[in-house]
Amino acid sequence: MTVRLGIAGGTGRMGGALLAHLHQDSRFQVRAVRVRPGSVPHQTLPEGARLVTTGAELFEDTDVVLDFTSPALTREHITCAKGTKVPLLIGTTNLTQEIWQHLSDASEEVAILVSSNTSLGVAVLELLVEKTAKILKGYDIEILDAHHHLKKDAPSGTAKALLDVIERSLGVPVEAITHKTQRKPQNQALQVGLCSIRAGGILGDHYVIFGSEDEVLTLSHRCLDRRLFAKGALHGALWLRSQLPGLYRMSDALSI
Ligand SMILES: NC(=O)c1ccc[n+]([C@@H]2O[C@H](COP(=O)([O-])OP(=O)(O)OC[C@H]3O[C@@H](n4cnc5c(N)ncnc54)[C@H](OP(=O)(O)O)[C@@H]3O)[C@@H](O)[C@H]2O)c1
Structure with a gap:
């Protein structure tokens, strides 16, 4: 059975990457x-997909909605997911405390997966960092992220x-x-x-x-x-559509 998708941010870099991939992936049907209003994606739409301009239309007749947009629009989509019970995968970064609270409340009624980095490699990096921090206790730790000059937030959601x-x-x-000051060991x-x-055009590098x-x-x-991404x-969307209400991470979808 194909999974019916809603894609938010059709004119964006990530929206474009998703649409480009979805032309050749028969597991999904983009609804x-x-x-x-007035915008058109650079990518041609997969057959059967329609352009919409509201959250209500995006969540109608879909199994999962993917959101790579901006915190303000993500907030609206959390409300839609809660109202329609359609699972939501959020890739948007830089969410405020208030939005985290909103999505934590909504996740009691619908499955929501939040990941600032949906790559398999970064899920593995997180595991390695978790282990290394435990083993190398007392070492200084520094995190560096490098991205393209159009990225709106810094540090990155992954950092x-x-x-x-x-x-x-x-x-x-x-x-x-941030090293405006020295470390204070005490x-x-x-x-x-x-x-x-x-x-x-750096796509995304992370160093720990x-x-x-x-x-x-x-x-x-x-x-x-x-x-x-x-x-x-x-992969996360396929996994998410059959999950019970809850707040999930990419590592849950990857079972690692
Ligand atoms: N989780 C991951 O693995 C991952 C990977 C890459 C990026 N990201 C994150 O995903 C988000 C998007 O990244 P991107 O590089 O694709 O950014 P982008 O190219 O700026 O795309 C953002 C998209 O969201 C749309 N949008 C934003 N606010 C909107 C609003 N209020 N109403 C309607 N449409 C709105 C934009 O429409 P307009 O073009 O009309 O403004 C655009 O289509 C960022 O938060 C980024 O950090 C996550």
């Missing part, structure tokens, strides 16, 4: 693609997710620092340096660096093509 992984793994509060919280580069006086260990991931998101 609706949301754009702003923040890696920070959360470290916090969960060590069970202590983590304070992000501080109660673990200090982790965050640094962002925004240059040219563990350093002591004697050695430096670097774990890293590089995206070579945006279809990586599209493929991961579609």
